[in-house]
Amino acid sequence: MIEHAKAKSSAQVVLITRDIEDCTFDMEFDLAINWFTSFGYDSDQSSKRCLERLYSALKPGGRLVMEIMNGQWLLNNLSATEKIVQTFDMTYGTVRDVNYVTADGIWHIMDRTYDYSGSQSHSSFAMRVLTADALTNWLHDAGFQSVDIFGSDERPLTNSDPRMHVVAVR
Numbered sequence: 001m002i003e004h005a006k007a008k009s010s011a012q013v014v015l016i017t018r019d020i021e022d023c024t025f026d027m028e029f030d031l032a033i034n035w036f037t038s039f040g041y042d043s044d045q046s047s048k049r050c051l052e053r054l055y056s057a058l059k060p061g062g063r064l065v066m067e068i069m070n071g072q073w074l075l076n077n078l079s080a081t082e083k084i085v086q087t088f089d090m091t092y093g094t095v096r097d098v099n100y101v102t103a104d105g106i107w108h109i110m111d112r113t114y115d116y117s118g119s120q121s122h123s124s125f126a127m128r129v130l131t132a133d134a135l136t137n138w139l140h141d142a143g144f145q146s147v148d149i150f151g152s153d154e155r156p157l158t159n160s161d162p163r164m165h166v167v168a169v170r
C-alpha cells in the first residue's frame, strides 16, 4: 500500500508504516485520519493507548476523523446465533464473510474464506464493538475536547447506520 501511495503521490510527503501505539509524534499534525475500521483489533488497553498517541500527534485544535462500525447497529443486528453471511465476487475468485458478535457483546468477529479457482484459505478478524457513547468516552479519556459522531453522509447517527463517522478535536 505504501508503494502504491508513493507512486501516486506528487507532494513532498513522508510515508511510514508503524503501529499507532508506537507512534511518538508530538503536536505535529493538523489532521489524523483513521478510516474503514483501522482501530480496535487489540486489547482495550492497547486501543486506548492508540487514541492517546493520536491525541499527542495532533496540534491543539487538530482533528482526528475516524470511520468505524456502529457498535449499536452490530448489537441490534448480530449475535452469536444471528450471523450475517456475505459473498463477494471478485475478479480473482470469491470472498465469503461470516459476521457475528460474541455472546458477551464485546467482539465483532469476521470469519473470511477466500476461494481462488477452487483453492480455499481462511482468516479471522476480531474487532472491538464500540457504541457511539463508548467511543466518545474513550476519546474524552484520551484528552479530546469535543467529539461529534455522524452516520452516513454526515447526517445525525441513528441505530440503522451500520457505520459511523467520528470527528474528535484536540
Ligand SMILES: C[S@@+](CC[C@H](N)C(=O)[O-])C[C@H]1O[C@@H](n2cnc3c(N)ncnc32)[C@H](O)[C@@H]1O
Residues within 6 Å of the ligand: 018, 019, 020, 021, 034, 035, 036, 037, 038, 039, 040, 041, 050
Ligand atoms: C480494514 S483495513 C483498512 C485499511 C485502509 N484504512 C482502507 O481504508 O482501506 C484495517 C487496517 O487497519 C490497520 N490497523 C489496525 N490497527 C492498527 C494499529 N494499531 N496501528 C496501525 N495500523 C493498524 C491494519 O493494519 C489494516 O491495514
